[in-house]
Amino acid sequence: MSSLTHLLEDLIQKYEVSQAALAESEQAPDISPLAIDDWPHEYEECVQVIGLCILLHRIDLLKRFVRLTDNAGYAGDDTLYEDLLCKVLPGRSDIGQWYxxxxxxxxxxxxxxxxxxxxxxxxxxxxxxx
Known part of the structure; x- marks a missing residue:
């Protein structure tokens, strides 16, 4: 399990690096590395990363990952996203719509x-x- 945790840490760091590069190239400081509202495969990727963080009890990594998507305006927009997060991150939205x-x-x-x-x-x- 420690090798999987190490890979997850590396993945989160790569999302952060990707987001920084994308923010610079697009001149949009809060852009998400995943366009979860536009692309179902990127949404699925996001849900998988959230699930891995939860299953491996790495809430620290989950917070780092979610910050990238929340800051881009995705917080409070999708019920599945919020339902997964509300179990481990207090103060999430309860909504009835999804992408x-x-x-x-x-x-x-x-x-x-x-x-x-x-x-x-x-x-x-x-x-x-x-």
């Missing part, structure tokens, strides 16, 4: 009333994402 319709079953699974409904929605989400 990409393909994630609707996943969002619905989070709010499902029964485990069976959640499971069925997760299965549907997996089918739609492949």
């Amino acid at each position: 990409h319709d393909v994630y609707a079953p996943l969002v619905e699974a989070i709010y499902a009333e029964t485990k069976e409904d959640a499971s069925n929605l997760l299965k549907k989400s997996m089918v739609l994402s492949f």
